[in-house]
Amino acid sequence: MKETTLKQIAETLGISITTVSKALKNYPDVSAKTKKKVLELAQTLQYTPNSFAVNLRTRESRTIGLIIPEVVHHFFSNVINGIIAEAEKNGYLVIILQSNESLELEKKQVDLLINKRVDGIIMSLSNESNDDEHIKDIIRREIPFVMFDKISKLINCSKVIINDQKAAFEAVEHLISKGCKKIAHIRGPVNPQNSIDRFLGYKKAIEKNNLNFDSKLVYTCKNVTFDEGKEFAAQIIKDHPDVDGIFVITDLVAVGVIAYFNENNINVPNQIKVIGFSNWFMSQVITPKLSTIDQPSYEMGVNSFNLLLEEINQRKELLEFKPKTIELQTSIIERESTSGN
Amino acid sequence: MKETTLKQIAETLGISITTVSKALKNYPDVSAKTKKKVLELAQTLQYTPNSFAVNLRTRESRTIGLIIPEVVHHFFSNVINGIIAEAEKNGYLVIILQSNESLELEKKQVDLLINKRVDGIIMSLSNESNDDEHIKDIIRREIPFVMFDKISKLINCSKVIINDQKAAFEAVEHLISKGCKKIAHIRGPVNPQNSIDRFLGYKKAIEKNNLNFDSKLVYTCKNVTFDEGKEFAAQIIKDHPDVDGIFVITDLVAVGVIAYFNENNINVPNQIKVIGFSNWFMSQVITPKLSTIDQPSYEMGVNSFNLLLEEINQRKELLEFKPKTIELQTSIIERESTSGN
DNA sequence: ATTATTATCGAAAACGTTTTCGAAAACTCC
DNA sequence: GGAGTTTTCGAAAACGTTTTCGATAATAAT
Numbered sequence: 001m002k003e004t005t006l007k008q009i010a011e012t013l014g015i016s017i018t019t020v021s022k023a024l025k026n027y028p029d030v031s032a033k034t035k036k037k038v039l040e041l042a043q044t045l046q047y048t049p050n051s052f053a054v055n056l057r058t059r060e061s062r063t064i065g066l067i068i069p070e071v072v073h074h075f076f077s078n079v080i081n082g083i084i085a086e087a088e089k090n091g092y093l094v095i096i097l098q099s100n101e102s103l104e105l106e107k108k109q110v111d112l113l114i115n116k117r118v119d120g121i122i123m124s125l126s127n128e129s130n131d132d133e134h135i136k137d138i139i140r141r142e143i144p145f146v147m148f149d150k151i152s153k154l155i156n157c158s159k160v161i162i163n164d165q166k167a168a169f170e171a172v173e174h175l176i177s178k179g180c181k182k183i184a185h186i187r188g189p190v191n192p193q194n195s196i197d198r199f200l201g202y203k204k205a206i207e208k209n210n211l212n213f214d215s216k217l218v219y220t221c222k223n224v225t226f227d228e229g230k231e232f233a234a235q236i237i238k239d240h241p242d243v244d245g246i247f248v249i250t251d252l253v254a255v256g257v258i259a260y261f262n263e264n265n266i267n268v269p270n271q272i273k274v275i276g277f278s279n280w281f282m283s284q285v286i287t288p289k290l291s292t293i294d295q296p297s298y299e300m301g302v303n304s305f306n307l308l309l310e311e312i313n314q315r316k317e318l319l320e321f322k323p324k325t326i327e328l329q330t331s332i333i334e335r336e337s338t339s340g341n
Numbered sequence: 342m343k344e345t346t347l348k349q350i351a352e353t354l355g356i357s358i359t360t361v362s363k364a365l366k367n368y369p370d371v372s373a374k375t376k377k378k379v380l381e382l383a384q385t386l387q388y389t390p391n392s393f394a395v396n397l398r399t400r401e402s403r404t405i406g407l408i409i410p411e412v413v414h415h416f417f418s419n420v421i422n423g424i425i426a427e428a429e430k431n432g433y434l435v436i437i438l439q440s441n442e443s444l445e446l447e448k449k450q451v452d453l454l455i456n457k458r459v460d461g462i463i464m465s466l467s468n469e470s471n472d473d474e475h476i477k478d479i480i481r482r483e484i485p486f487v488m489f490d491k492i493s494k495l496i497n498c499s500k501v502i503i504n505d506q507k508a509a510f511e512a513v514e515h516l517i518s519k520g521c522k523k524i525a526h527i528r529g530p531v532n533p534q535n536s537i538d539r540f541l542g543y544k545k546a547i548e549k550n551n552l553n554f555d556s557k558l559v560y561t562c563k564n565v566t567f568d569e570g571k572e573f574a575a576q577i578i579k580d581h582p583d584v585d586g587i588f589v590i591t592d593l594v595a596v597g598v599i600a601y602f603n604e605n606n607i608n609v610p611n612q613i614k615v616i617g618f619s620n621w622f623m624s625q626v627i628t629p630k631l632s633t634i635d636q637p638s639y640e641m642g643v644n645s646f647n648l649l650l651e652e653i654n655q656r657k658e659l660l661e662f663k664p665k666t667i668e669l670q671t672s673i674i675e676r677e678s679t680s681g682n
Numbered sequence: 683a684t685t686a687t688t689a690t691c692g693a694a695a696a697c698g699t700t701t702t703c704g705a706a707a708a709c710t711c712c
Numbered sequence: 713g714g715a716g717t718t719t720t721c722g723a724a725a726a727c728g729t730t731t732t733c734g735a736t737a738a739t740a741a742t
Contacts, residue, residue: 005698016722021700031720048456052397053698056727061393063436063457071425072418081412084439088450093457095404095434098425109429115389116404116434226626255626262628282623285567285596287603346728357692362730372690394728397697687740696730708719 004047013037024049060316063093064308065113067123069101069150074251074280075297076124079148082301083122090309092119103128110134120144120308125152127189127224144311144321148304150192158307159325160300164194167293167330168201171275172247174291176209178338180245180273184217186232186257188224188249195249198277202247216240221249229256237266244272245338251276251283251292258286258337273338288336296328303328345388354378365390401657404434405649406454408464410442410491415592415621416638417465420489423642424463431650433460444469451475461485461649466493468530468565485652485662489645491533499648500666501641505535508634508671509542512616513588515632517550519679521586521614525558527573527598529565529590536590539618543588557581562590570597578607585613586679592617592624592633599627599678614679629677637669644669 006024010017015034022030023038024047041047055061066083068076084094095118099106106126113121114137121138124147135155138145148160175183185202188195199218206213217240219232229248233256236243248254254276261268268274268288276283276292283290303326314321347365351358356375363371364379365388382388396402407424409417425435436459440447447467454462455478462479465488476496479486489501516524526543529536540559547554558581560573570589574597577584589595595617602609609615609629617624617633624631644667655662 003698007698017699018701018722018724019720022721025700027701029720034720050397050698051456051458052393052400052402053727054700056391056393056397056697056729057699057701059393059727071422072415074413077413077418080437081439084412084437088438088453093436093438093453096421096425096437097429097434098422112429112434115392117392226622259626281567282626285600285623286626287628344728348728358729359692359694359731360690363691366730368731370690375690391728394697395730397699397727398729398731400697683742685740685742687738689736689738691734691736693732693734695732698727700726702723702725704721704723706719706721708717710717711715712713 003050004042004045005050006047009038009041009045009047013041060119061117062091063095063116063118064120064122064305065095065097065109065116065118067097067099067106067109067113067121069099069124069126071096071098074282075149075278075295078297079124079301079304082298083305084301086302086305090305092305092309099126101126101128103131107134110138114138114141114143118143120146120312122146122148122304122308124148125150125192127192130191142315144308144315146304146308146311148300150194153193156323158311158323160303160307160328161194161325162295162300162328162330164197165201165204167277167295168198168247169205170201170330170332171277171293172202172205173209174332174334174338175245175247175273175275176205176211178245178269178273178340181211182217182240182243183211183245183247184219184236184240184243186219186221186229186236186246186248186253188221190220198249217243221253224250224253226252226256226259229253229258230260231256233257233260234264237264246272246274248274248276251278251280251290254290254292254337255282255286258288258290262287268337269340273340275338279333283333284335288339291335291338292333294331294333296330299328344391345383345386346391347388350379350382350386350388354382401460402458403432404436404457404459405461405463405646406436406438406450406457406459408438408440408447408450408454408462410440410465410467412437412439415623416490416619416636419638420465420642420645423639423644424646425642427643427646431646433646433650440467442467442469444472448475451479455479455482455484459484461487461653463487463489463645463649465489466491466533468533471532483656485649485656487645487649487652489641491535494534497664499652499664501644501648501669502535502666503636503641503669503671505538506542506545508618508636509539509588510546511542511671511673512618512634513543513546514550515673515675516586516588516614516616516679517546517552519586519610519614519681522552523558523581523584524552524586524588525560525577525581525584527560527562527570527577527587527589527594529562531561539590558584562594565591565594567593567597567600570594570599571601572597574598574601575605578605587613587615589615589617592619592621592631595631595633595678596623596627599629599631603628609678610681614681616679620674624674625676629680632676632679633674635672635674637671640669 097109279294438450620635
């Protein structure tokens, strides 16, 4: 019932622990005969190295940590998917923590992972994050570290992002090309870099096309929910009945907007056109189907892990590491909610 | 730059490693004076115990493994959420692996977790799973183990489930109570216990209400996707134009069914009523809103972890462990897709 | 002052591996 | 058959903790 150890194999075979270890790792300085004996006994005894001992000895656990704001979220669960797939392919396991958009939890979780001595950390910031001390702690300890999507510009580390400003700009110009003259924007919370950037992209597109930027047309989400979408839709119609286009921070909220318009017989896209962001699965299921910006979430996960792995390997060789930033391409998905003209 | 160790603290303080260790763990046989000195130095040096060494010494890692078929899935991501929240509350971290509904991958992942020497494993079987050897291996090694949702009746371990048969029975009787006379069933793949049970619940409800069970009215999903829902909807209308109700294995597929009917001007619920299973978020967003069975996914996660923790603690005390099964309650959520009468 | 008791400490073993380095054994070559 | 070379092996240290058990020092009891 006890776990098999090198010692056991060594004793039953009458050889030393060293030789057993070397035989199993195919060292050149152990004879073919001995190797065979060891391999066979290890097989029948179902020997697997004690990973606790290996970790201690090699100072690595082949485990990385991942902190994200929300697991139950189309975008993030796709990123998770990419990360754990790529990690597994490379012999790494992934510990996942959820900050629930809380800075306090996020800090605690960073500590947890540092104490756990994971080989690296991948992270997307919570909406509350504006304090960087816990992040700087990771950098200070020289723990391999990658941020994706919701990043901090102040931290010098590897990053995987999209060009939020450019993507938002294109989304709004798409609305304009479809004939929209008065475009509202439902933006994300104030802190996150990407909701700032998307807002800036919106503003730039409005100004470049001489549409008169009006801050009254900008509505700010607190929780970024379906219900908030419904509420803002009602508010926009009330405040500005002549709005003919809305650019929404993310599809979930946009779906709320459309749901409200459907319930109140406001025709999308004829009266108002709506474009979202993220291309989550549901956007092609609702009526009318939602136009949106496709954000390559799975690839973000894959790239994040690979950047992390690069840093892990560099540091293992004691080479100095230069952070990289990968910018992934987005694309407009045109569907029914912006059709016409 | 090097990590602080007990040895360092001991040397700078001129005392033994033993005493430092005991001071930090508040042993009674070290004087208040020494404790204070140690604690203070540990604080300024930012000492945190090397978890690799602790793991090796204590033979536990305070980490559990979780294997699920799909991360990007409303139900499973909610379960994940429950598990990692409850785990964190109890000082455990969670390694997540995704079997992608593949038996081969599932087996490899079980091996990975066993070799990693996690303190316990929580698992939901893939659709392909009909071979139990890898599961029995977990039991044989006496690794604390809990299955949820997609379980195997042949394995004697703790389980967290719903009563699929009863819930399905109620769903179908709900359709009947709304006037349906000819009810089709889009069932899940052949292997999983819960798709079998839901089918049995369907059959029982049909028979009990003298509706003439007809196996031609049962359609079997292979991949359980949105598109499959659309295809089966088309097929059902073609094969049996007089079908007036459909019970669908899960909401995602049911949403596909409704999408097809919407596109082809077949009125739901007037011509055909549809009920799904799981109560995922989208079911309340589409038009018409989908009636469904609410499955308490987050609670499933919480309960799974707690059962696992019980087993971990029991085994640590070398007490023998008796597996438990927790059955959570489901409920019918009545929405537009079954309204009328 | 002697013994008994308690408070405080540390040596050492153990957890199971990996790797360095030296020693012994087995060869080669003349 | 001896010097040199190559195979093959194992002792030992190290990774950083935890915990047992014995030793010493300080205190209390007689």
